[in-house]
Amino acid sequence: MAFFEMVKTALKTVVRRPVTILYPAEAAKKTPLTRGHVTIDESRCISCGTCQRKCPAQAIVISKEAKTWQIDRLRCVVCNSCVDTCPVKCLVMDTQYSSPVTARSVEIVTITYVKPPKPEKKDEPKQ
Ligand code: SF4
Numbered sequence: 001m002a003f004f005e006m007v008k009t010a011l012k013t014v015v016r017r018p019v020t021i022l023y024p025a026e027a028a029k030k031t032p033l034t035r036g037h038v039t040i041d042e043s044r045c046i047s048c049g050t051c052q053r054k055c056p057a058q059a060i061v062i063s064k065e066a067k068t069w070q071i072d073r074l075r076c077v078v079c080n081s082c083v084d085t086c087p088v089k090c091l092v093m094d095t096q097y098s099s100p101v102t103a104r105s106v107e108i109v110t111i112t113y114v115k116p117p118k119p120e121k122k123d124e125p126k127q
């Protein structure tokens with residue numbers, strides 16, 4: 001009986017369309033929830049370091065002194081933790097997959113955020 005079950009399954013598989021695609025020759029199916037790669041809006045990053053602390057793969061390194069945000073795409077497991085915890089929401093999970101790489105390369109972004117000046121205190125009129 002097991003033999004016939006196996007033959008039935010094999011025959012079904014032969015006539016059915018493949019459930020996989022020939023990625024990357026064929027474009028992968030994407031939805032709004034697809035996790036492609038993390039992107040940053042460097043003009044809004046306040047160098048707080050939360051993303052670095054929350055990253056389980058140690059893929060992100062922040063340097064307050066050099067004003068840089070860097071990511072190692074080979075380390076990133078695309079968990080979305082950095083995107084979820086960034087307090088100013090300057091990280092976004094893009095639905096496009098990043099290009100395949102064969103060697104470790106770290107992407108470095110220069111943070112261009114400028115802290116707005118504190119509003120001047122108005123002198124209270126003396127009574
Ligand atoms: S998506 Fe996850 S693994 Fe990738 S950089 Fe963000 S926190 Fe780290």
Ligand code: SF4
Binds near residue numbers: 047086089091
């Ligand atoms: S990307 Fe967001 S969480 Fe990371 S250092 Fe900048 S502001 Fe903080």
